[in-house]
Amino acid sequence: MSTVLEERRAAVQAGPGPRRTGKPLRRGESRLHPVTWIFVLAVMAFSLVPFYWLINTSLKAGESLGAGELFPSQPTLDNYFVVFRNPDFFLALRNSVIIAVVTTAVALVFASFAAYALARLKMKRKALLLTLILSVTTFPAIAIAAPMFSIWREIGLYDTLIGLIIPKLTFALPLAIYTLTSFFREIPKELEESAYIDGASPFLAFRKVILPLAVPGLATTAILVFISVWNEFLLAVTLTTSPESRPVPVAIAFFNGTSEYDQPIGAISAASVLITIPLVILVLVCQKRIVAGMTAGAVKG
């Protein structure tokens, strides 16, 4: 069969057939059609130009800010100094780090147990449980934020970091379980079986054999959960009110630059650039992991 196919393919490639005049863009093709190149450049431009304009805006102050110059004629770091002089900016950074680290850690501990059981152990109603867990990730955050706002104000957790970490777990935990479950599934089942034969209990097999092998999956899950918690806005804006507990997205949304003589958009842009740099580095370093995690379990076969 394959030899017939190869012969026919050779025949097609040898022949001058009319369809061969255009360049077929299959996998393995190393040179692109000019039209395709235009698409590639357009996609690159669409991804990058807005970033350029954000940086461009952050480097302008005073009159040049309103002039709409494609290149800042008098680039200045004034906007960045405004951000650095604003103590709320650093408070927000501290809050975001604490919230994201604690939420990710708690979610990962709980999720690693649950995901292992859902991926590997015999269990009743597994599919139903997974569907239930996955459906929580589609809950609108406002349905959690509204009651939490009332509960927290009554028991004094409103406008506190812990009061933000708890509801963020609502979305971090199912995301972690879902992502980890697909990673655990990829580990060969034979490993536990040989551990069982060696006399290990199921839990010992999990702890000593599977968990060490799942470290890459755990790392990927941690990155995804961290980014999602860091990015979350609705809960954060509903459940906080002071700079002492506001995380970065809320602080940026309410950032006014603290300078009366400048348009705040310059300082807001500068704050946005500063906050984006660590995330860009994270993406550059962990690109493969992020892609693997985002598509894990989503599409197979």
Place this chain on the structure above:
Amino acid sequence: MTSAQKLAERPRTFGYDRAERRLAVRMVAPSLILMFLVAAVPIGYAVWLSLHQFSVRQAGLSRFVGLDNYLDALSSGAWWSAFGQTFTFAAASVSLELVLGTAMALLLNMTFRGRGLLRTLVLLPYAILTVVSAITWQTMFEPTLGLVTTVLRGLGLPGGDIVWLGESGYAMAVIVLADVWKTAPFVALLVLAGLQVIPDEVYEAAELDGSTKWTTFINITLPLLKPAIVLAAIFRTMDALRVFDLPFVLTRGANGTESMSMLAYTELRENRLVGEGSALSILTFLTVMAVSVIYIRFAGGNIRAAAQEKQ
């Protein structure tokens, strides 16, 4: 491999079955209890709150009003316009993201110099804060200093003198654009994963049969990509119906951009109407859940296939 085959291949480990089941329950229980506390309890409490009216003047004073808050919301123009605007946003942004994301995936699936760079660049918007994405597009469309408005003015094209975020229709367009910019890469990665499992032989056979590139794409690639695209559509729709960050930063919900979540937030936080705000939150919740049920009924085959593949 079917699960029956797997079962047959497994060594006999008598006694481990029960131990496994017991362990499974113990491992899942903590997460389920935690999720019950942070998801089910708040939503239950929101339902309770939504059936009451709370005194604005005196804290703690409330009375049971039954479904009044819901009836008020459902007979108000505000709810229905937020409802319509949310669905308009979802339809526009998700369809653009599916088209652009699929196009990006097709580009990323080709082998050419610079593919790695393209993949990184495409992924960058995905990683930034949604709030920053909003600010970025605000700078693009600012009346005086925006790139889009400046270029349009310079070229003498219409649109240069429009205050984009200050006019309904235009404001929605900016919000859709900001969303597409940030999340088309997500769709691209899901579709790319679907593309990479299509065997080369399929394309070779199509070529031998004289199929052109376009007919190959329509008749072979697209049907094989359907599960991936449907899955991306579901993920994106669920997310788009919850939209909040973008209108909050760009317009504070003005000029025809108020979403369901924004309306509920405004009633709750700004107007301090706990009962009414909770009712709107529950209505938002029910709307999103209803859409997911509809999706599962229509796209159930794809989801079940994916689920069976996993077991």
